[in-house]
Each structure stands twice: as structure tokens, then as C-alpha cells.
Amino acid sequence: MRSMTGAGVAHASAEGWRCHVRLASVNHRFLDVVVRLPERLRGREPELRQLVAARLARGRVEVEVAIEPEGDRAVSLALDEAAVEALHQALGTLREKGWIAGELAAGDLLRLPSLLRFGSGDEGWGEGAERLLRDTVTAATDALIAAREAEGERLREALEQRLEAFRALAQRLATRREALRQELLAGLRRRLATLAAEIPVAEERLAQEAALLVERSDVSEELDRLRAHLERFGELLAVTGPVGKQLDFLCQELQREVGTIGAKSRDLATTQDVLAAKLLCEQLREQIQNLE
Incomplete structure (x- = not known):
């Protein structure tokens, strides 16, 4: 797992040339590599952009290259x-x-x-200088990837902590579900019985109406989907490749299920847990925006 933010620097000298390369990346929906080169190297821009892009999946990456002759070749x-x-x-x-x-x-x-x-020494430019340029860009890309992986590991740990908190909330909601269902059913029967005393209604019809109202308030399916999304979320956290977009989609699904549970619930404890779950969703999405 990698973050999209990071930086990598590399220096090298060979064949009478001195090269300095710096890469810096930030969040971006797609991969955007911007290469800044000295005027005499403008023709190498497509090659160097591809050299960096082949190693990354997402993020805006700025590549700055400085290369100049050294020693007697400098002037x-x-x-x-x-x-x-x-x-x-x-x-x-x-x-x-x-x-x-x-x-x-x-x-x-x-x-x-x-x-x-x-x-300025350009007359000595040759295959050795070309190789130095490519190798230094590759080394800087290696350093950038290492930085993004280190930051990605920190993000993974933070996401796992919030995932555990989310699982605990889902478990509390599931534990409370059946008790709430029985309470709701009993309350409806009492109210319908009072209504039946005033307006004659068949007992069977009252039972059907009570069951229908309870069914509309039941969150069993939402909780099942919530647990499935959380399980998949945990699996993706163990993947080494780019998973940022998949995790972001799962967060949207988690928000949808939590919102439905909140809309169907009436008791204070469930409402509080739903609010806590919504906050966790926002925190998860905020951190996921940094993932490749």
C-alpha cells in the first residue's frame, strides 16, 4: 500500500557530468507526471516521463532535473x-x-x-551522460516509492484502527437489533389493540399490519451488507497494490448503509452509534484520499 504523497532525491556523477534529480508527488485522481528539464534536454522529456509513469499508478508527480558538466569540462x-x-x-x-x-x-x-x-561542456554529451540521466531519474523514483510506501504503511495502521472501531459499532447495532425488533413489535401491538377497541378490526389484519411495520423498520439486511463491506475493507488493507479507489467506493457504500440504518431507527442508543459510524466514514474517506 502506498500513499500518493512523498518525495525522492538522487545525485550522481559519471563521465564528467553531475546530475541532480528531485521528485515530489501529491494527491491526484489519476497519474500526472510533469517533467522540468534544462533547455538542452527538452527532447528527453517523453522518455523520462514514461520512465517515472511506469512505476506509479496515481498522483501528480513533479520531476526536476539538473545536469551539468564538472571539472575541466565545465567551461x-x-x-x-x-x-x-x-x-x-x-x-x-x-x-x-x-x-x-x-x-x-x-x-x-x-x-x-x-x-x-x-x-559549457555540451560537446562531451554522449551515451555515458544519457545513462547517467536515466539512472539518476530511476534512483530518485526508487526513493519516492520508498517514501510513499512508508507513508502508506502509516495510513494502513490508522485505517485499521478506525476499521476496528467501525466493527465494534456494527456489532453493537447487530446485538441490539433483535431486542429493538421485539420492543417495536410489542409497542405496535399495544397501539393497534387500543385502536381496535375503538374501531372493530379483525385480529388477523392487525397482526399483518404490525408485521409489515416491523419489517419496514428492520435493519437486518443493512447490517449484513455493512459487515460484508467491512470484511472487504479489511481484505483490501492487506493488498500491496493500488487500492485507493476501491476503498473509497467501499466508504461510500458504508455511508449508504449507515444512513439507511439511521433513517429506520428510533431509539437514542442506535442514533448515537449511527452518528459515530458516520464520523468514522468521514475520517476513513479523508485518509483514503491519500492512497494510491
Whole structure:
């Protein structure tokens, strides 16, 4: 079980390059991977997005990549030797014709920036740098997954505690059900008997009406479904894969059954347990929103 929130960082150096990758994820209904790269790496964005997306199921994930040359490759100076040679020959021709005097000096080259090219080391980009980039993104993704799994384990423990509280409430409701049913039936019979004393009604008809009213107030089916949903909820908490959407659906079903039980119930104790169960449903759903 994984949370959708977490972060992962990785650093690495190889082949004269230094790479830093940071991943951060938050809740999202689906999977949304956003990759931020240096300008020279824009073409690698689809590949890196897929590299991360293949490991995750849900959440908005931001990937930040910084990669730069290190050491002597960090800043390079290149001389356009062909242009300098052509310039030297042209100056020689001018001197032979007597149009200029003197030789070409180093200072003259600095006044001609087109002959010199300063670089940032990109010329050394190759398969080694590509491999470094992929490996560092993979390592950062590993770190993110580890963080999400750790947070997911904490969420699992919190959900299990609330699930146990919910089971206790369901058990109390089930224990009280038959006693309440008998009380309701006895009360209805008393009221119907009083009514029959005033208006002649067949005894059999009174019994049928009493049974019908009790049936409408019975919550046996709702309690059975409630227990089944709670059982399935516990099973999903033991699953290692993505279960957030399934748990969220079960919470909606739990809320529906609890609401029906509350609508059918009239005694104070049941009403209080129903209110407590509704609160547990809200707490469960709030925590489930963080699950992958």
C-alpha cells in the first residue's frame, strides 16, 4: 500500500557530468507526471516521463532535473583554427602588398570574438551522460516509492484502527437489533389493540399490519451488507497494490448503509452509534484520499 504523497532525491556523477534529480508527488485522481528539464534536454522529456509513469499508478508527480558538466569540462574554450589560418594568410597577402605592417598578435584574436567559442561542456554529451540521466531519474523514483510506501504503511495502521472501531459499532447495532425488533413489535401491538377497541378490526389484519411495520423498520439486511463491506475493507488493507479507489467506493457504500440504518431507527442508543459510524466514514474517506 502506498500513499500518493512523498518525495525522492538522487545525485550522481559519471563521465564528467553531475546530475541532480528531485521528485515530489501529491494527491491526484489519476497519474500526472510533469517533467522540468534544462533547455538542452527538452527532447528527453517523453522518455523520462514514461520512465517515472511506469512505476506509479496515481498522483501528480513533479520531476526536476539538473545536469551539468564538472571539472575541466565545465567551461571550455574552442579556437576556430581554420578561420585563424585564413586570417593569417589574408594578412600576409596584405603585408606583401604593403597595405599593412606588423604581425598578428594574441591580443588581436581577443578583439575578434568570432574566432573563439566558449562552451559549457555540451560537446562531451554522449551515451555515458544519457545513462547517467536515466539512472539518476530511476534512483530518485526508487526513493519516492520508498517514501510513499512508508507513508502508506502509516495510513494502513490508522485505517485499521478506525476499521476496528467501525466493527465494534456494527456489532453493537447487530446485538441490539433483535431486542429493538421485539420492543417495536410489542409497542405496535399495544397501539393497534387500543385502536381496535375503538374501531372493530379483525385480529388477523392487525397482526399483518404490525408485521409489515416491523419489517419496514428492520435493519437486518443493512447490517449484513455493512459487515460484508467491512470484511472487504479489511481484505483490501492487506493488498500491496493500488487500492485507493476501491476503498473509497467501499466508504461510500458504508455511508449508504449507515444512513439507511439511521433513517429506520428510533431509539437514542442506535442514533448515537449511527452518528459515530458516520464520523468514522468521514475520517476513513479523508485518509483514503491519500492512497494510491
